[in-house]
Amino acid sequence: MQNKSLSGPAHSTINRRQILMGAAAFGLSAGYSVRVAAQTYPSQNILLVVPFTPGGSTDILARLLGQRLEGALKYPVIVESRPGAGGSVGVGSVARAAADGHTLVMGHIGTFAVNPALYPKLPYDPVKSFEPVSGIANVHNMLVVHPDVPAKTLQELIEYAKQNPGKLNYASGGIGSAAHIAMVALADRAGITMTHVPYRGTAPAVTDLLGGRVQLTFTGAPNLLQHVEAGTMRALAVSGSSRLKGAPNVPTVAESGFPGFEASQWYGILVPAGTPKAIVDRLNTEIRTAMAAPEIAERLSLEGAEVWTSTPAEFRDHIAKEMARWGDLVKRTGIKPE
Template sequence: MPHPSDSTRRALLAALLCAPIATRAQGAKTIRLIVPFTPGGSTDILARAIAPKLAAALGQNVVIDNKPGAGGSLGAGEAAKAVADGNTLLMGHIGTLAVNPSIYPKLPYDPLTSFVPVAYVARVPNVLVVNASSPIRSLKELIEAARAQPGKLTYSSGGNGSAAHITFEALKLRAKVFVVHVPYRGTAPSVTDVIAGQVDCTFTGSPAVLPHVRSGRLRALAVSSAQRLAALPDVPTVAESGYPGFETDQWYGVVAPAGTPAATVSRLNAEINKALALPEVMQQLATEGAAPMPGTPQAFGELIRREIPRWAEVARAGNVRPD
């Protein structure tokens, strides 16, 4: 059988190098993106926004694996113990990576040593909402009602130590009021019971409540960001409502098990940043009230380090404890 000529070999090599990644990556392992909460919450929604784009770019299947429990600690612990080859990732967030160290005495992971930061994904304002039939129509009225009858009002969260829990505790400390916490096993059921009138209010990530505000089932009283939310231009910030400087947005980002090769982290970071810049992803995030936050792994790591002591102070003052 004749050997191929140099020109033929060059043509074959060029065809191989120019082949789509999906073709060259046949047989590549599926990437598991662990979401340490139930479906329907902000973490899950954001993970599902970037997963298809990441899969297309890498030529690998990316599956969302919801592993709820213990304020995200169970899923995060599983991710920390996974093989550090880039095929297991965690969609971390403020609770999992910054709050949990202060409230769980025996975490199955350390946010600073068990993971390597991959990419900052999004910043999400929290929205304070009540049932649409509630007589409370503003943050001022909510605080007045809480002061008039301490312990009568209730607020829900996705669980002890969740972002909604710690955010409302920060508001209680600032306003010096007492509102009873009702923890749930996930954000979605915590919102559902506000809609049903079983709980008075919640202060959670915008993706989980915006659809219900738009449908008229919930009323938004305030947002936690420094500026008003584009999706809710008529809803004031907490700072505008009498508490200057108040800002407690949630943040989300992807981390990988410690020891994941630097080249793999760099590639994942680049592809996630590209996904966040796509018009359709930007539009999807904007619809959910989320702001894309592309950047370096190092910048995301610095954010995690800054946030841990900040929320430790709130957890101590609010006596936040695990379930």
């Protein structure tokens, strides 16, 4: 009896059919697994990484949001600081984390808009390594000086800087930090020269300003308002498009002779690339609900910040625009990492 070959057209048809059926089954299985993962999310504690030292605006916002998310997600939200290299160390660690929604990072203008132009080899890609979830808040920078500085207004400070080039030292939370970039933008616009003194975080920068070891800074208002109210710092201007509710007598930079100037910080939550869309959407919903609470808006407003939430797509577009804007300033002014 002649054996029938299994290599002919009929067998090819069967193979193709089996492959297609297998692929379809795999697709259904994968889709089912994603849905189940989203329905059972979260299944463990959630880690929210702050890529800077404790005590700054990023840390303050992370802890405020974390408290709210704990109630909604029914699991502890652990806020952990992982500073280093302008925030690149902490952000890079999240890029390598499991894409299951249990590791979040507090994104920031510095780590996602400035660092890509500042550092030639980042341990993450600000676009490809993450799924944006939602914006959180905008924080206005406040320009403050030590009381010994003989300037009561921004214009007086500029005149003093022009008469004493290089004499003024300004503090920031590090090279490429929001405070550094804001001051570079202002100095570039005003045509003045000052000496930059970078610190490993906002908190030590503010401490040295209080001690008179540096003369000024231009950082997030939540870190400064208590010192301004106590008279240990003098506020000259804020960087937003409007005055702060918590400091209504402090003019904006735009009102002080530089129309259109704005250099505020923004913050938002991102997760590793590949995180299921259902989990991203769940996080987006919970974050926007948490930040919509009237008491949150009131507290942020008094501290020099404002709630800013978004869809994942809106946050992605915002990051792209900010990368282009601040990347141009970095290249034009020649800012270099240490």
